[in-house]
Amino acid sequence: MKIYEDRKIVLLTKHGKESVIKPILENKTGCELVTDSRFDTDRLGSFSREVKRRKSQLETARLKIKKGMRRAKTDMGIASEGSFGLHPIVPIPWNVELVLLYDKRDKFEIYGVHESSDTNFDHKIIRSLEEAFEFAEKAGFPEHYLIIRPENAKSRHIIKDINSFEKLRVAFDLCKKRSKSGNVFIETDMRAYANPTRMKNIEKATQDLLEKLLIFCPVCGAPGFTVKESVKGLPCEICGTPGDMTLKHVLECHRCNHRHEELHPKGKAAQAEYCHHCNP
Ligand SMILES: [Zn+2]
Ligand SMILES: [Zn+2]
Incomplete structure (x- = not known):
């Protein structure tokens, strides 16, 4: 039995995103994905600037899910929201794709992300x-x-x-x-159906979502037992001063609040070149 075999999940899109989201989601969770393409999602913001997106990527995805659930009368929804611009440090085009899943019955939200320079944004x-x-x-x-x-x-x-x-x-x-x-x-x-490169990035964000969703709490078995918080402070390999690199991940269950700390997810010490003390 897959986790959502008895559930209907709604996706609000008029840009054909179901072509990549539906097969992954239905296959891995057993749900039925229903698509609603009649609502004009561009009213919440369009890439060609006729309508400016007023809310953040995550907030806009939440809004799409809420509208979708109301229209389809489901208690679960999924939404995809992308952003394009320049990479925060290097001046190259940068695409961030987010796919959000919300389960109203269990009051549970989880998202997958894919960030990539693989975009024709220009x-x-x-x-x-x-x-x-x-x-x-x-x-x-x-x-x-x-x-x-x-x-x-x-x-x-x-x-x-x-x-x-x-x-x-x-x-x-x-x-x-x-x-x-x-x-x-x-x-x-940049609309999904008009941009195969973006569609591929949405697919990868969906895969990321499913990977996170299908990790279960060791105590109560709830899905989505994933990293809630990353704590900085990995010590320097030479002087031991805590730096900006990740020291530990904190995983937390949304249902029973069971917590698990993963020390040193990226190695036990940071290279001295990243140390403010050894390499100021
Ligand atoms: Zn749990
Ligand atoms: Zn150091």
């Missing part, structure tokens, strides 16, 4: 069709769709779902004619 101001084709080639077009508009990122004349060279040519000409400056704004489409 935009550019161009002036010629040749530049449009250049951008398209770099973006993995036409499998990865493009979005285009006149002038700049703020223009309301947006053309989406460009997935052929003919459509790209027509859209470019239209935007060029509409543009007073002659500039055209081109960007990658």
Whole structure:
């Protein structure tokens, strides 16, 4: 018997995310995944900036689950929410995918994450069709769709779902004619169905979620017995001063509150090069 054999889990998406989430979730938990594609999830924030996402990634995922459960009359939901930008330290494009599962009956929430530089996330101001084709080639077009508009990122004349060279040519000409400056704004489409690279990252975040979910509490058997907190302070290999690296993981059960500490999950000492004392 799998853990959710008698459960219905709702997924709110109009961007085809069920194609990667459904097989993994149903296969590993025995649940039935129901998809609701009629609600416009872009109302909670869109990548092409027509609607700004007001809440954090996690909060937005929670909101999608809440709406989904209400619409489908289920007591369980799953949601995926992505973000794109630059890596916090190195200036490379960075995609963070989060997949959240909520069980209202057990008041239990767990999420999987996948962070990756594997993304075509990009935009550019161009002036010629040749530049449009250049951008398209770099973006993995036409499998990865493009979005285009006149002038700049703020223009309301947006053309989406460009997935052929003919459509790209027509859209470019239209935007060029509409543009007073002659500039055209081109960007990658980050919606899941329009971006196979992102879809793969959502799949990996779903796998991460399932790996965490299928670890059971040794005391009561509840699923999702996972790291609740990471405590810093791994001592330096030379001087023994506690540093910024992880000293221990604290695992905690959401049902019976059983706690387990995992000392030294990443080695017993930190290299001296990371020590504020030995290598200031
Ligand atoms: Zn427990
Ligand atoms: Zn040291």
